[in-house]
Amino acid sequence: MKPKIAGCVVLYHPDPGVAGNIRTYMDGLDLLLLIDNSPQPRQELAAELSGTGPQLVYHFMDGNKGIAAALNKAAELAAAAGCQWLLTMDQDSHFQPGDADRLISSIGPVQEAFGKIGIITPFQQVHARFAQEQAGPFTLLRSAMTSGNLLQLSAWLSTGPFAEKLFIDYVDHEYCLRLRANGFAIIQVNEVQLVHALGHFAVRRFLGKTIGVSNHPPLRRYYITRNGLYTAVKYGLFDGRTSWFIGKGMITDLFRVVFFEQQKGKKIMAMIRGAWDALRGHFGKAG
Known part of the structure; x- marks a missing residue:
């Protein structure tokens, strides 16, 4: 049976290009969560995307509560909706055509190969420093960046929420280390690559x-x-x-x-x- 999958995008002053990014993966989702950390609610994006894909829920965080609080709210809403997995995305990230579907399709093979899974993640160049072991199409990682991750919600319920006291930065790495300390694996799907904007790099x-x-x-x-x-x-x-x-x-x-x-x-x-x-x-x- 195909697992029920939610996706969340954490928004902060989203620009017009965000809708295009979301469209690269929304069709593979059962539920799309727009979690807005902006100072004021901005529902234009929800209006633009509604009716063109999965069920959509817009949630305003009433100001910037940090990435960890936004991810916890998304996981809470996804679990309450009966989803088994949560795709966590930054607003400035997108997939190449077909890659989001390939990532989702990897869930079964990854579980069969590795068992207790916390996160399934696409290839990102920065992940090279966290590689532990490559096994054919997959690589076992020590940690992974937030955007593009498929988080198994049973692992989130077991491990506990993201560390809201960190607010931003290292929320992802702290959580990956905590998942691994609780026996969950972080697996990279080598053939799928996330495209991420480099900002002021x-x-x-x-x-x-x-x-x-x-x-x-x-x-x-x-x-x-x-x-x-x-x-x-x-x-x-x-x-x-x-x-x-x-x-x-x-x-x-x-x-x-x-x-x-x-x-x-x-x-x-x-x-x-x-x-x-x-x-x-x-x-x-x-x-």
């Missing part, structure tokens, strides 16, 4: 090497540092390799800020404040 040259620069604003630098340090320490004994990657990434981020980015002083101070808040256990939305 830029490439620089340094000593003959190519360096990727994210250009995140100071507030994001705060969250990345705070939540990355928290996650690395929390799961250091469970998965030291991933914690090492996180620590290495924080040092690399500092290097990139110092040598390649604007607002160096503000970003460095934000990173220091993030590290301090992680050490003293101060979480939630920065304010």
